[in-house]
Amino acid sequence: MRTPPVATAFLALVSYVAAQGPVFDPGSLIPGTSMYRCGTPSQFNSATADIADCGLNSTNPGPWVPTTVVRIPVVVHVIANTSGTGNLSDALVQSQITVLNEDFRALAGSPAATGFDTKIEFFLATTDPSGNPTNGIRRYSNNSWFSDTGAYWTSMAWDTTRYMNIYTNSAGGGGVLGYVPDLPQGNSVLNTTADRVVILYSAFGRPATGGAPYNQGRTCTHEVGHYLGLYHTFQGGCGTSSCYTTGDRICDTQPEQTARFGCPVGATSCATPDPIRNFMDYTDDTCMTGFSPEQGARMRCTLANFRPNLSVPGGPLASATVRTGTGNLNIYTCPPPVLGTTIQAQANVQGTTWALGSVYWYLQPANVAFPPYTILVNINSPLVYQTPFVAPFFGLFMFWSVTIPNDPFLAGLTVSTQGVLLNATGLGLTNAVDLRLGN
Ligand SMILES: [Zn+2]
Known part of the structure; x- marks a missing residue:
């Protein structure tokens, strides 16, 4: 029996809703360009249950100070177009993993050395979902997937409860540097194939092919911060004195009225210096230096409560x-x-x-x-x-x-x-x- 046209249209609508792409927020537009800094949504369903110590509406960082190392297996889906644009090398993919580890562990001697050590590490998966050896890098040549259109991840994603799935393509059709479709707390994509991190191919790795100022791998660091439950430092503007329930639901990041671009040293708003060095602002890659301790705690809480099967204990595994x-x-x-x-x-x-x-x-x-x-x-x-x-x-x-x-x-x-x-x-x-x- 043929499917009536009206049903087809309905299915297409459902598919569109499920296929959440980037949000083009005017406040994210990079000055002087037509590019958006981040396509992660800033509006969330406030009716979502505010569970655990790291819900949408509040943070209780106290119990979540990182004491042990955890490691997150990563699969990177490198999507090129049929002309070869976007076909990033294995070495460039590995460089991005290196940057993530420098940034999340505040490694000595790295550009993130003065940041906070979240004790979260990343590694390219060594075993695929079927148990076979892998280098953790998948490659595709497909123009529509490269354009970030269609629900390509439904056929590509590895078990999103066990792997962090990163896709490199022309994120948002070339319109954004990167995005995640939702915070895990938003619960719209968690435990589905759509749960992912998307990074513009030319802003991925170090040095990224797109050149400065977004070529040091910090777009991915920022988006993985969202993937682990962090808000922008300018979320909610100045918020109120209840810093665990307004703004970015974190107290040890200074509140700021709006996002900062470039590297405006000395910028202030909300009567305090703006957190231009924080990975969750919009400043240039070389301006950023770290996460805050409470951001680290919120991410550890997010891992434990929203992504309980994602990380493995630290240290090399037998x-x-x-x-x-x-x-x-x-x-x-x-x-x-x-x-x-x-x-x-x-x-x-x-x-x-x-x-x-x-x-x-x-x-x-x-x-x-x-x-x-x-x-x-x-x-x-x-x-x-x-x-x-x-x-x-x-x-x-x-x-x-x-x-x-x-x-x-x-x-x-x-x-x-x-x-x-x-x-x-x-x-x-x-x-x-x-x-x-x-x-
Ligand atoms: Zn963002």
Whole structure:
């Protein structure tokens, strides 16, 4: 049965409403240009329940002072047009992750060194939603997606409860530097495929291809601030003395009447100096230096209450990823190696003719030795180490164990392991298991 035209129109309207794009607020227009600084909405549904300590209407930062490091896996969807515009390099994508980490952790020696350490980190996802290895970067060539039209994310998004999805394209058709469709507290896109961060391709990374003054990666820092529940510092103008319930719902950012552009040192409004150095104002990338402690607390509260499955505990994580090559026996298993513990692995050779076996460790990088638990077996290939013994089979299983030193220097090291099997007629390989050493 054919769909009546009226129903088609209705569906199109529903689709449009769900496909929330940027807001073109006059106050966001960059002086002297036709470009908007930020397309994140500033009007929110005040009827939304003001839950937790970081609702739409108020902040209670006290319980949320960051004490532990959390890490957020990121997938970056690089959308180019069919002419190749917007096809950002892997290195530029990585540079943006570096900027995020500098800015959110106020890393010493970085432009954000004087900011507040939110103890929030970001990393390009290493595992996709299906559990397969990934570099966390997806690439597309599509003119309408590049134009930021259509609900492209419905087919592209990775589980938005577990990954921060960043899209680079001509945000808002080239009209804005970046936006998120809503604060998580607004609850219009949370837990849907539309939950995302969109950044103008030419303002992404360091140095971004669009040149100054928005080429130091701070557009993404600003939008991720929204993604984690922050308002603009000029939200609500001067607000009132109830700074946790008016303005930006934060007390340790100075109130300001309107957004500031450029880097107007000494600017004042609301009888106080304006927070031109704050990431949540509209100043130039090189003018910004940090978040405030209460902004950090509000973001940590937002993570805990609105994005509870997004971040993972800080520190490198132990993980084990199985690879099975063509013809390799899928018989070798090894648990994730936690620093300071002994891991035990096994090969199950039931029904095979293998009589001896050994497991080899291929260290990456090569400059980390593993004494006294390993034996160098090939002097010409210092990457290859062997477990301490060649295990004779006792029936159906071959077991071995290795103690992982509790050495922080080993954390994050990737080790590829694979068993070599022997019998009277030759050699065979098991499947391989890639191990990431950690806590
Ligand atoms: Zn903004």
